[in-house]
Amino acid sequence: MTEHTLYDKLWNTHLVKENNDGSSLLYIDRHVLHEVTSPQAFEGLRLAGRLPWRLDTNIATPDHNISTDKAERDGGIAAMVDEVSRIQVQTLDDNCDLYGIKEFKINEMGQGIVHVMGPELGVTMPGMTVVCGDSHTATHGALACLAHGIGTSEVEHVLATQCLVTKKMKNMRVSVNGTLGAGVTPKDVVLAIIGKIGTAGGNEHAIEFAGSVFREMSIEGRMTVCNMAIEAGARVGMVAVDDKTINYCRGRQFVPQGEMFDQAVSYWKTLVSDANAVFDIEVELAAESIAPQVTWGTSPEMVAAVTSFVPTLDEQPSEEKRKGLERALEYMGLESGQAIESIAVDRVFIGSCTNSRIEDMRAAALIAKGRQVAGSVKQVLVVPGSQMVKAQAEAEGLDRIFIDAGMDWREPGCSMCLAMNADKLGSGEHCASTSNRNFEGRQGSGGRTHLMSPAMAAAAAIAGHITDVRTFIGVN
Amino acid sequence: MKAFTEHRGLVGPMDRANVDTDMIIPKQFLKSIKRSGFGPNLFDELRYLDEGQPGKDCSNRPVNHNFPLNQDRYKGASVLLARKNFGCGSSREHAPWALEDYGFNVVIAPSYADIFYNNCFKNGLLPVVLTEEQVDILFNELAAQEGYQLSIDLPSQTVTTDSGQIFSFELDEFRKECLLNGLDEIGLTLQDADRIKHYEAERAAQHPWVFGVIK
Numbered sequence: 001m002t003e004h005t006l007y008d009k010l011w012n013t014h015l016v017k018e019n020n021d022g023s024s025l026l027y028i029d030r031h032v033l034h035e036v037t038s039p040q041a042f043e044g045l046r047l048a049g050r051l052p053w054r055l056d057t058n059i060a061t062p063d064h065n066i067s068t069d070k071a072e073r074d075g076g077i078a079a080m081v082d083e084v085s086r087i088q089v090q091t092l093d094d095n096c097d098l099y100g101i102k103e104f105k106i107n108e109m110g111q112g113i114v115h116v117m118g119p120e121l122g123v124t125m126p127g128m129t130v131v132c133g134d135s136h137t138a139t140h141g142a143l144a145c146l147a148h149g150i151g152t153s154e155v156e157h158v159l160a161t162q163c164l165v166t167k168k169m170k171n172m173r174v175s176v177n178g179t180l181g182a183g184v185t186p187k188d189v190v191l192a193i194i195g196k197i198g199t200a201g202g203n204e205h206a207i208e209f210a211g212s213v214f215r216e217m218s219i220e221g222r223m224t225v226c227n228m229a230i231e232a233g234a235r236v237g238m239v240a241v242d243d244k245t246i247n248y249c250r251g252r253q254f255v256p257q258g259e260m261f262d263q264a265v266s267y268w269k270t271l272v273s274d275a276n277a278v279f280d281i282e283v284e285l286a287a288e289s290i291a292p293q294v295t296w297g298t299s300p301e302m303v304a305a306v307t308s309f310v311p312t313l314d315e316q317p318s319e320e321k322r323k324g325l326e327r328a329l330e331y332m333g334l335e336s337g338q339a340i341e342s343i344a345v346d347r348v349f350i351g352s353c354t355n356s357r358i359e360d361m362r363a364a365a366l367i368a369k370g371r372q373v374a375g376s377v378k379q380v381l382v383v384p385g386s387q388m389v390k391a392q393a394e395a396e397g398l399d400r401i402f403i404d405a406g407m408d409w410r411e412p413g414c415s416m417c418l419a420m421n422a423d424k425l426g427s428g429e430h431c432a433s434t435s436n437r438n439f440e441g442r443q444g445s446g447g448r449t450h451l452m453s454p455a456m457a458a459a460a461a462i463a464g465h466i467t468d469v470r471t472f473i474g475v476n
Numbered sequence: 477m478k479a480f481t482e483h484r485g486l487v488g489p490m491d492r493a494n495v496d497t498d499m500i501i502p503k504q505f506l507k508s509i510k511r512s513g514f515g516p517n518l519f520d521e522l523r524y525l526d527e528g529q530p531g532k533d534c535s536n537r538p539v540n541h542n543f544p545l546n547q548d549r550y551k552g553a554s555v556l557l558a559r560k561n562f563g564c565g566s567s568r569e570h571a572p573w574a575l576e577d578y579g580f581n582v583v584i585a586p587s588y589a590d591i592f593y594n595n596c597f598k599n600g601l602l603p604v605v606l607t608e609e610q611v612d613i614l615f616n617e618l619a620a621q622e623g624y625q626l627s628i629d630l631p632s633q634t635v636t637t638d639s640g641q642i643f644s645f646e647l648d649e650f651r652k653e654c655l656l657n658g659l660d661e662i663g664l665t666l667q668d669a670d671r672i673k674h675y676e677a678e679r680a681a682q683h684p685w686v687f688g689v690i691k
Contacts, residue, residue, distance in 0.1 A: 017671055019650060021648075022648055040509065040511045125685065133569075135591055151567055153595065165664075200560065233589060235590050260685050
């Protein structure tokens with residue numbers, strides 16, 4: 001019998017038709033919509049006189065450009081100061097109302113960043129195909145879903161047909177075995193993986209994250225890892241089902257109960273790669289080799305251990321690499337060979353679909369507790385990923401810890417990850433950020449992003465510069 | 477969808493690897509609910525010296541003359557010559573919309589990020605993959621010769637220089653067909669509506685929890 005990878009199994013289960021031209025029709029179980037990449041798709045439906053194929057598959061919420069400021073947010077859509085954003089959020093509401101699509105509206109319990117909200121409500125469950133007009137859709141792969149981002153034309157295609165015309169990807173397995181050191185988190189693991197395989201290392205591949213480190217990791221942690229598969233070039237990141245997956249799903253709003261849950265579980269348990277399944281690429285990392293990671297440049301692959309140094313121009317193997325490094329250092333305002341810990345930060349952002357779940361809030365709060373933000377730091381934004389995360393964090397008193405430390409506790413949304421709302425960096429400002437992209441201008445025109453874990457970002461806020469969080473927790 | 481068969485046009489350079497879609501079209505322009513009008517803000521942060529905003533008239537903005545596409549010799553370029561992993565990052569289809577709206581019909585690079593590559597075909601924009609060596613040759617010729625043009629032919633899958641060099645490129649048959657014929661992909665898929673319904677019925681029997689829960 002042929003041995004299949006997890007990706008092969010998910011692909012085969014959703015295959016509607018193979019065309020003779022090499023493309024396939026793949027069935028989509030869940031389609032998540034937000035305000036930014038959906039309006040043109042709905043418009044396309046209208047112009048063609050088409051209706052959504054199925055309603056009970058779509059779920060929508062605004063997240064990208066809504067305000068995280070409580071005063072503005074309390075007024076709902078009508079109070080949105082940015083008129084262009086207001087029209088876009090209103091358009092999502094109008095489209096969902098018109099077509100009868102389930103939406104968690106701007107201040108409704110359930111609203112949140114699409115990739116936080118989907119799993120926590122049980123909208124996404126193991127074994128599903130999940131798409132969204134957002135490249136971080138791979139997040140849902142933490143539940144052994146085949147999940148990936150699509151463009152707006154495909155949003156329209158899925159709305160109209162419940163299918164995608166697509167081509168099978170290749171299989172890649174990234175195994176991390178061993179035991180992570182204290183203070184080393186899922187974010188550090190995925191940044192180390194990107195550092196090893198590069199920002200295009202996973203192009204045309206679906207990555208399965210395997211090995212003891214992911215087995216030990218919480219589902220929230222697996223989401224952080226799968227979320228950044230795209231930063232390694234892979235549209236899809238996945239972790240196989242185990243007891244943690246099943247326990248995570250149990251009891252969530254849209255997950256079945258009783259007999260149907262048991263039926264689902266017996267299927268979910270098959271969602272693992274067969275023992276002898278063959279991968280096109282295998283990558284291995286030792287857990288013990290991973291220290292807390294920080295990006296110093298303008299691509300997620302420009303990453304180093306917090307205890308190390310910015311690379312030097314002399315050590316570059318080619319002229320192309322040297323030019324790339326020179327450009328990155330100039331943009332980032334850094335010196336060749338500079339110690340990572342010597343980089344001062346102006347602002348700190350704790351949030352985004354990568355790191356805004358309850359565990360991330362707890363990890364940051366653990367460092368912030370009883371400490372004060374450095375006087376040189378202008379702003380520390382702590383932005384929970386969803387209304388549910390916010391409520392849970394407040395029930396645990398985490399909001400008080402952040403506020404007492406001098407941080408801002410905000411309303412749920414994408415916020416400074418991509419700076420489509422008022423939360424942004426000024427030109428030249430350095431930011432310790434738990435988000436996923438350190439591209440030029442990503443967090444604000446001229447802004448300088450350093451990606452790291454929530455604990456590391458909280459430590460940077462306290463110290464006023466990038467620092468090794470392990471010294472805060474009695475390691476080293 | 478817009479069809480593409482062949483194109484001959486002036487070449488413009490984007491000489492850096494890993495150009496991300498944030499760079500192609502910055503986030504503030506994603507607030508639009510339209511598909512058009514992104515051209516003036518293509519590569520906004522590289523093209524202009526000030527910060528662009530939606531609705532701001534670009535004709536009066538200070539221009540970065542060091543950015544190649546702003547130079548007279550590249551005005552009217554319709555073929556973008558780029559480096560590896562072009563279009564990485566965000567899935568925003570606004571990136572191909574901006575390239576197309578600016579006037580590009582073809583991008584040539586050694587490799588592309590997957591989502592961007594896919595999005596191009598939905599908008600009549602042809603992303604051509606050549607080898608790094610071939611792209612190097614084209615960059616060198618482009619630097620040496622003002623008014624440098626290339627001819628791209630989709631049916632024969634070739635890029636031809638004026639000196640007569642011919643470079644072949646690969647692409648998937650289904651993408652080629654859709655682009656050549658400007659096919660309505662949704663209309664095509666809907667021809668399989670019965671098959672999709674049949675799949676759903678079978679799947680609902682097997683995995684009932686997937687259906688009917690979101691309302």
